[in-house]
Amino acid sequence: MLRNAAIIGCGQTKHSGRRRDVNQAELVSEAVHNALEDAQVSLKEVNALVVGNMQGFGGVANPDLWIGDWIGAPGKPVLRIATGGTTGGSVGQGGFYSVMSGLYDIVVATAWEKHSDSKEAGATTGLLHVALANFFHAFGYGLSMKNLLATSAVGAAAGVAAYQARFYMHRSGCRSEHFDMVAAKARRNAARNKYAHLQWPNCTPEDIHKTELIVDPFRYGHVCPASDGASAIVIACEDIALKKCKRPAWVKGLASYSDEETQMQSESGGGVGVLDPSEQMGARLSAMKAYQQAGIKDPKQEIDVAEIYQPFPSQELLFSEKLGLFDEGKAWIAMEKGETEINGRMPCDPSGGVNATNAIGSSALQRILEAGLQVMGKAEDHQVPKKVRNAVAHGWGGVTNYITVTVLGETPAPRR
Amino acid sequence: MQRRVAIVGYAQSEYQFNVPRTREDQVFDVVKAALRHAGILREEVDSVVTASSDFLDGRTISNVFLSMAVGAYQKDESKVEEDGTGALLYGLMRILAGTHDVVTIEAHTLASTINPHQILFYSLDPLFDRQVGLMNDIAAAAIQARMYMKKYSVPEEAVAMVSVKNLANAALNPLTHRKMPDLTVEEVLNSKLYYEPIRELMIPPITDGVCALILASEEKAREITDRPVWIEGVGTYQDSYLRDRDLTRFESLGKAAAKAYEMAGIKDPYREINVFEVSEKFAHEELMIYEALGLAREGHGQSLIEKGLTNREGEIPVNPSGGALSADPICATGLTRVIEAARQIRGDAGGCQIPYVERALAHGQFGICAQKNTVFILGGDQ
């Protein structure tokens, strides 16, 4: 990296199932306002904005053209980035590259989602559209309703994640009780995060186990909600970060490697060569690249907290392994021992993660934001009670083939 | 800029209406051709940045099934959701940051998938304009045209002359699909009326198209080619929403051009830039673009076209490739302009070639009435 960048301020909105008091524009401006206030930066000082969401959910094409006026965009460069589930992570990284490139000194990156604007339950409009074109194509070739309903209606509630969880269980020996534990932890942690959606202060694995089965191994209690919310971060170059912020969160490494479409079909109904959707080579490569840039050789020792993108609890376990935080197949054992609790050795998702709060466009940016808060010591009730030298934030999206990994730290990466 | 970055290879598809091939096929062919043009393998690319729009492609996450075709398998990939010049800017930023050295930029829209004017309608403010339902991008352009023409007494004929120039230039470009070498001003003014004063031949056609180019840092560029096209300056800005700004000028384009000129060290664009490739989504926009780029004083864009100064043989040729009026693959349009400008500098522009091009300007826009604009200044080895 030729130029260092750091997060100097973070802002979020309260996430809930229906934010009936704001429209999309007002929601985003709330997050941007909070971020600017946290960073002690005025709109005039901002050089550029990077924005993104999944436009299918809100039903507005390129909403930044409309809501730009609410967030100070007129007269500034605006870049719109949208990559599905990793949108937030890509937006955050877009912001980092903007500052690291030397073209801008202070950049605001913001991502949001307003699911409740969508009329369908579970806000499926946006998601269904990914596969819709393939469905239409397949109908022309006599796709049988029985096969479609069997593989989709049941599997689609959880999608490929259910299969991914099964692969992980088979490989590692993990059982669905461990998913109960992860989901309970997420809701307990979320209760300490004033912006999170599903807050359940004393949630136990038994509480999760009592909920109804969607499709084995997932229960309704395991699955993330669909939230309305926005998040924003203010990113600055080294000189300004040192002047404005006592403890900035330095960007030490970032990568977003893509993989082959993992176990959904390719375009026009073709198959894919990835046999195991829990293998996630893209996550491994992204983590390797990000750690290398950050100068981290042993993530198990050097990473102090992880914010993992886990709409399904199985993903917290398997991605924490891909990120090098636990040995292959051992994450569930460590979790059983309590190592991933807020006060544990390797806290995972102290904010509750995506399992408790999922505004799809913004979730991956929220992971970067929460990791930043941990490094800056500003996470309030869910701050981990140990020194945070390095934090890793992760996002996945697409048809589980997109990944973003960002490493933040209390000092800039060593120059090589 | 903290590093020098060059374009080292590029490729375009044939721009047609309703190409009977899938997105995957078209994108693959063009990216493969761009890599071949640069003479490098997919393994040498560090990152891929693409531009496409979910609404226009009809798929959420429009790049998700295209990662393999675009050569992004196990590579650092991202996507912008606006004009291709945004993807070029993002790719440029990745190289400037020092983290990547070679980046593939790709942009596409198959506009025959759904009426793109319908999609631009969805980009209107959903609370008022969309509810009232009378506005769409052509209507908004008509309002802008009327305001501009009345304010500066611009005759309809001047607007029509833009179409005549560009569609005649297109006849020399084998890749475009709307070529009309013998078009006259009368024919333009008699073409089908959409919203006064916008007529059919002042609106771009519906086009399917893909284009891609390869960017490289200075060290890599020198290894890959002996004719790199350097990016000397870039500027991008966004205006206020449609109803909240002065529609008679492109303020964001003016600022973007000024920023790009400053970076490239250009004081007098009229004399220092040899060819201009701009994205004119409506014929009257080109006149306003002349003014925003500083080639004419406010309201005097008409004199440039009337005196033939922006023709192929003129002092400042604009859109020798035919511009957006000859082929408009929406998200790809701006990137096409960059590629055409690069071809001019390399001497590769075939029938459209303007002699002695050392510096070129390329412009891309997105949003109703050109709400956001990006300008690139390109230059060859001096």
Place this chain on the structure above:
Amino acid sequence: MAYLKDQRRETMMVEGSWNIGAYRYKGSTQLQEYVDGLKEKKLIGSLCPGCGKVIVQPRNICGRCHRRMDKRMVVSHKGTITCFVISPPIEKGKYKIIGMDPVEAGVIQEGAILVPVFVRFDGADSNINTILLNCPPEKVHIGMRVKAVFVENPEGKLSDLEGVEPLKE
């Protein structure tokens, strides 16, 4: 500062829509080759001349080699289950896909348990997503050997491949 709304009341709601049915997608011909194979009770995949992977159902581009997978290969009817999920007993009104309820449509019996599986047919380097037939859900396990089940008179449609059933070797 950015605009901040100071009165927290319920905001006005207006309706809008976007017609996702208006899209005209381009499909490719590779699925046609696949269903032509189904008509003859054959499972056809595409072979990449670069890496040698065989992908069923056929796909156009090999991203690893960045080249076309133009060759075709027939894979075996026998395969292995690599993954499965088990549904709870299907109730009416529980699931809707594109507005249709499977029990109401008569496609699935009320109370039936479905087992969608991933099957890797011998010779293929990809999984097919289909359903397991003629097998009690308790017996399904990863690594179970299965064989393809075709309809009596295949017509050259995707529904010709009904599913897979346990293979007795």
